[in-house]
């Protein structure tokens with residue numbers, strides 16, 4: 001039998017609507033059953049818990065989107081995209097260092113209960129920097145896809161222009177959702193906070209907004225993942241960097257990565273001629289992933305529209321070259 005205080009904690013957390021603790025207590029019961037040698041019962045409990053968790057987060061996610069946003073929060077919903085991504089990290093081409101750091105977060109997040117049980121905090125606050133089209137936004141989606149939790153993409157820019165004087169309160173509302181709905185919260189291109197100077201918001205207000213954003217990040221104690229992404233890290237105050245568990249820089253693709261990306265994007269197709277990948281990498285050097293993805297897509301469209309059965313190699317090469325100008 002599970003220890004009586006584990007059962008009490010289970011019921012208490014249910015009563016308080018503390019979902020994370022509810023699942024953590026249930027996992028503890030499973031673990032103590034396993035220790036007592038009831039391996040198959042423990043396994044059965046574990047899979048029940050995993051199924052329940054999946055169903056819950058999906059149900060909550062649908063509810064959050066459709067029903068239970070309070071009227072105030074509902075006006076926010078047009079500035080937040082919420083969805084369940086299907087992509088994972090394996091859909092991306094990543095530099096080894098970037099990949100390693102992201103995998104670390106995934107491992108720690110998927111062992112959330114275990115770490116929390118030992119009073120350890122899994123990493124969950126990331127700052128992503130790097131040129132446009134290198135995969136920052138995609139990373140937030142891939143992390144959510146890996147963990148099976150929704151992604152919330154927050155358009156800070158929109159919040160600032162729509163709510164002017166109330167931006168800080170609106171921002172606070174978003175941080176209030178985090179403990180209730182575990183997800184990946186992406187504050188995309190958050191350097192745009194700084195670009196509102198000429199739109200009627202004085203520099204003092206912008207500073208206050210940025211500050212409150214950072215304080216919110218620091219104070220947040222939820223199990224959600226917070227990602228801030230910026231193309232312009234040099235605009236950010238260095239003091240901000242320590243609020244994050246990791247700062248990951250996204251470089252432009254190397255030759256090998258250009259080749260890997262091209263193969264990935266065209267994987268379902270064959271080319272009409274042998275590709276010299278060295279020449280292809282030269283044609284694409286300096287481009288970002290987004291450009292390469294678009295050139296591949298144009299090549300696929302061209303094949304379909306021209307009724308051909310194979311991709312035209314020459315079309316891809318000239319498409320890539322055109323992107324450079």
Ligand SMILES: Nc1ncnc2c1ncn2[C@@H]1O[C@H](COP(=O)(O)OP(=O)(O)O)[C@@H](O)[C@H]1O
Nearest residue numbers: 092093094132133134135136137138289290293
């Ligand atoms: N590392 C990557 N691996 C594979 N495709 C990528 C990568 N980075 C970007 N892409 C492609 O470029 C598109 C735009 O990338 P995105 O994540 O929006 O870039 P960023 O947010 O850094 O500007 C993606 O939808 C994807 O098609």
Ligand SMILES: [Mg+2]
Nearest residue numbers: 136137188229
């Ligand atoms: Mg982006």
